Amino acid sequence: MNQEQIPVKDTTGNDPEQTEDVYIADPQTRARDTQDELSPVIVVARTTFNYILIAVVFLILGIFIGGFSAFKIERERRSWINEAIADAIAEQDFAGIIAAAQPPDLENPDSRFEISATSDHVLGPDDAPIVMIEFGDFNCGFCGRFHSETFPRLIENYGDQIQFIYRDYPILAESSLTAALAARCAGEQGEFWPYHDLLFENQSSFNQTGGFASLAEQAGLDVDAFNTCVEEQRFLSSVLTEYQEGQSLGIRGTPAFFINGRPISGAQPYDVFAEVIEEELAAAENMNTPEDSSIS
Numbered sequence: 625m626n627q628e629q630i631p632v633k634d635t636t637g638n639d640p641e642q643t644e645d646v647y648i649a650d651p652q653t654r655a656r657d658t659q660d661e662l663s664p665v666i667v668v669a670r671t672t673f674n675y676i677l678i679a680v681v682f683l684i685l686g687i688f689i690g691g692f693s694a695f696k697i698e699r700e701r702r703s704w705i706n707e708a709i710a711d712a713i714a715e716q717d718f719a720g721i722i723a724a725a726q727p728p729d730l731e732n733p734d735s736r737f738e739i740s741a742t743s744d745h746v747l748g749p750d751d752a753p754i755v756m757i758e759f760g761d762f763n764c765g766f767c768g769r770f771h772s773e774t775f776p777r778l779i780e781n782y783g784d785q786i787q788f789i790y791r792d793y794p795i796l797a798e799s800s801l802t803a804a805l806a807a808r809c810a811g812e813q814g815e816f817w818p819y820h821d822l823l824f825e826n827q828s829s830f831n832q833t834g835g836f837a838s839l840a841e842q843a844g845l846d847v848d849a850f851n852t853c854v855e856e857q858r859f860l861s862s863v864l865t866e867y868q869e870g871q872s873l874g875i876r877g878t879p880a881f882f883i884n885g886r887p888i889s890g891a892q893p894y895d896v897f898a899e900v901i902e903e904e905l906a907a908a909e910n911m912n913t914p915e916d917s918s919i920s
C-alpha cells in the first residue's frame with residue numbers, strides 16, 4: 625500500500641514556519657475506508673431477539689416431540705406385529721414341520737421313506753398291512769442268508785399280513801446284473817420266485833458256464849427262450865430303473881429292507897424284523913379301531 629507524505633501548513637495562526645507532517649492515503653485506500661464507514665449495521669432490539677430465540681426453541685421442541693411420538697407409534701405397531709407373529713408360531717407345530725422337512729436316514733429305524741410298491745415281483749396279498757421291500761443282489765451272501773434263514777420264519781408267522789417285493793440292486797459283480805436279467809427272464813415264463821430261490825441257493829455255481837441255463841432247466845423253463853431273453857438283455861432297462869431308485873434312497877450295500885418305508889440295513893436277526901412288523905401292525909390296528917363314543 626502506497627502512502628503519500630505531504631507537508632501541510634498550519635492555518636490556525638500559529639508559527640507560519642511550523643508545519644506538520646500529515647499522511648494522506650492514496651485514492652484506493654480512501655475509497656475502501658469510506659466504504660467501510662458507510663456499510664449498514666443491523667441492530668436487533670433485545671425484545672425481538674428474545675422472540676426469535678423462543679420461536680427457535682419451540683421449533684426444535686416440536687420436532688423432538690413429533691419424532692418421539694412417531695417412534696412411539698412405530699414401536700407400538702411393531703410390538704403388535706411381534707405379538708401376532710408369536711401367536712402364529714405358537715399355533716404351529718414347527719418341530720414337526722422341521723422334522724418332516726429333513727430327509728429320512730437309512731441308519732435311523734424310525735425314519736420313513738416314500739417308496740412305490742408297484743412291482744412285477746410280489747408275494748402276499750395286495751391288502752396286506754405290511755409292505756416289505758428288499759433291494760438285493762443275487763451274489764450277496766447276506767441276502768442269501770436272509771432268504772434261507774429269516775424270510776421263511778417271517779412268512780410262517782406273518783405270511784397273510786406281509787406283501788413282499790424284491791427289487792434288483794446289482795452292485796457286487798458283473799454276473800450280478802446277468803443274474804438279475806435271468807430272474808426276470810424266468811419271470812417272463814411265470815417262474816420268477818422259483819428261479820429267485822434257486823439263484824440264492826446256488827450262489828457258488830450260477831456264475832459257471834451254462835449255470836443260468838442249468839437253473840432254468842431245473843425250474844422247468846423253456847431254456848432256448850430263456851437263453852434268448854438273457855442274451856438280448858430284454859429287461860435291462862427295468863433292472864437299471866430299480867438300481868437307480870436304490871441309489872436315490874442312499875443305499876450303499878445289500879440287502880436293504882423297507883418295512884412300510886422304515887429302513888433295515890443288512891441281514892439282521894429275525895427279532896429285528898419282527899419288532900418293526902409288530903409295531904406297524906399295532907399302528908395299523910389303532911388306525912382302524914373307531915374311537916369309543918357314548919350317548920348321554
